[in-house]
Amino acid sequence: MTLLTFRFAPSPNGELHLGHAYSALLNQKLASATGGRLLLRIEDIDTTRCTPEFEAGIFRDLEWLGLGWEQPVRRQSEHFSDYRAVLDRLISEELVYPAFMSRGEIRAFITASEKRGRNWPRDPDGVPLYPAVDKALPMKERQRRMAESAPFAWRLDVDAAMARVGTDLSWLEFSDERLSAKRAVKARPQDWGDVIVARREIPTSYHLAVVVDDALQGISHVVRGQDLYSATGVQRLLQEILGLPQPGYFHHRLVLGPDGRKLSKSFADTGLAALREAGASPEDVRRLVGI
Numbered sequence: 509m510t511l512l513t514f515r516f517a518p519s520p521n522g523e524l525h526l527g528h529a530y531s532a533l534l535n536q537k538l539a540s541a542t543g544g545r546l547l548l549r550i551e552d553i554d555t556t557r558c559t560p561e562f563e564a565g566i567f568r569d570l571e572w573l574g575l576g577w578e579q580p581v582r583r584q585s586e587h588f589s590d591y592r593a594v595l596d597r598l599i600s601e602e603l604v605y606p607a608f609m610s611r612g613e614i615r616a617f618i619t620a621s622e623k624r625g626r627n628w629p630r631d632p633d634g635v636p637l638y639p640a641v642d643k644a645l646p647m648k649e650r651q652r653r654m655a656e657s658a659p660f661a662w663r664l665d666v667d668a669a670m671a672r673v674g675t676d677l678s679w680l681e682f683s684d685e686r687l688s689a690k691r692a693v694k695a696r697p698q699d700w701g702d703v704i705v706a707r708r709e710i711p712t713s714y715h716l717a718v719v720v721d722d723a724l725q726g727i728s729h730v731v732r733g734q735d736l737y738s739a740t741g742v743q744r745l746l747q748e749i750l751g752l753p754q755p756g757y758f759h760h761r762l763v764l765g766p767d768g769r770k771l772s773k774s775f776a777d778t779g780l781a782a783l784r785e786a787g788a789s790p791e792d793v794r795r796l797v798g799i
């Protein structure tokens with residue numbers, strides 16, 4: 509039997525909190541219960557928000573928690589050429605297009621359309637979908653703008669990608685922390701519209717890097733927070749058009765703050781470093797998150 513492979517994939521754009529601790533410890537628990545592997549991936553493609561200080565904090569917190577992971581750690585910012593190669597394929601297959609609208613232009617376009625009485629569609633996170641007007645730009649005009657260094661992002665042409673796949677997509681979702689029962693969930697990538705798959709300066713985005721890395725690292729089980737549940741649809745579509753294997757998924761419960769809301773990186777009182785400094789032990793953290 510092939511070894512099960514799990515990963516914990518934090519982004520060093522803030523401090524780890526109890527929610528991260530739960531995710532990391534659950535991955536560790538499943539890896540050790542199944543005799544599998546646990547890998548660590550630093551998701552630092554956002555070079556403006558990720559810092560070496562936050563990354564150092566992640567290592568400090570995880571070591572303190574007693575998390576053990578295999579070497580080497582994959583740091584996404586060291587692998588831009590892997591993503592570039594995949595992006596080039598998507599460009600040549602015309603499954604992505606350069607989208608030039610700025611945030612302000614998007615907002616104005618949507619406001620104008622809503623004034624005419626149209627309810628603009630939103631993604632599952634409540635963000636308005638990208639108005640896919642650039643899809644109709646003639647190739648010459650695209651090239652002219654790119655040659656003039658106009659800002660743009662590569663967006664997935666979700667309709668073209670779905671048509672290429674030609675069949676309904678689903679993913680396998682485990683329904684409990686022991687990974688016993690699983691069910692097929694219908695993937696609905698179109699609910700997210702034409703998502704960004706790369707930026708002009710950075711040849712990837714969260715979605716693209718995550719599917720490329722899950723495949724390159726041989727991840728068999730993606731265990732992560734419920735907040736990424738519906739985004740899995742986009743990732744399944746990318747896996748399919750890129751011919752990548754599909755892992756199984758378990759989207760675990762989120763650890764909520766005292767106010768019943770999702771924890772954020774700015775909650776100092778549930779940050780692992782703050783808890784440690786206040787005298788908490790790793791066992792206290794395990795008890796707090798229920799592992």
Ligand code: GLU
Nearest residue numbers: 517518519551718732736
């Ligand atoms: N880097 C993402 C985060 O910190 C997690 C991505 C994933 O697990 O797929 O929220």
